[in-house]
Amino acid sequence: xxxxxxxxxxxxxxxxxxxxxxxxxxxxxxxxxxxxxxxxxxxxxxxxxxxxxxxxxxxxxxxxxxxxxxxxxxxxxxxxxxxxxxxxxxxxxxxxxxxxxxxxxxxxxxxxxxxxxxxxxxxxxxxxxxxxxxxxxxxxxxxxxxxxxxxxxxxxxxxxxxxxxxxxxxx
Numbered sequence: 001x002x003x004x005x006x007x008x009x010x011x012x013x014x015x016x017x018x019x020x021x022x023x024x025x026x027x028x029x030x031x032x033x034x035x036x037x038x039x040x041x042x043x044x045x046x047x048x049x050x051x052x053x054x055x056x057x058x059x060x061x062x063x064x065x066x067x068x069x070x071x072x073x074x075x076x077x078x079x080x081x082x083x084x085x086x087x088x089x090x091x092x093x094x095x096x097x098x099x100x101x102x103x104x105x106x107x108x109x110x111x112x113x114x115x116x117x118x119x120x121x122x123x124x125x126x127x128x129x130x131x132x133x134x135x136x137x138x139x140x141x142x143x144x145x146x147x148x149x150x151x152x153x154x155x156x157x158x159x160x161x162x163x164x165x166x167x168x169x170x171x
Contacts, residue, residue, distance in 0.1 A: 037055060053129055055133070091161060
């Protein structure tokens, strides 16, 4: 009976870690895709092939790839780790205020840019690319804002992580 509860806790911890890694993958790939895509298109095909619609589409597709890749990597990592290790990692990430603040900035930026991008580029791109690509740009802008705030002397407050039990008998 205790083993079932313990494996249910492992599954819940794995799920939390997978969602977190999907978020981090989306943030990272939303940040990296626009400059890489722009450099690739300009170097290979020239300015004539560069459009806002294609850039926005590449941005949200890059974010989707990052989301799927981050989730898949975390699933493989968590499923091959023991319960105590996964629980410890989940607790460490739950109290990582810097990461939580980066996620908050990224979410606010995504929502803001998902609304602003269609207002600015209404006639230049497909509506789906405007909203989803705008969210990708906003996620990247929020992510950069977090690191800008940290760099300028406004770091996230540090919180002490509670100690985890060492073995399953202590749970």
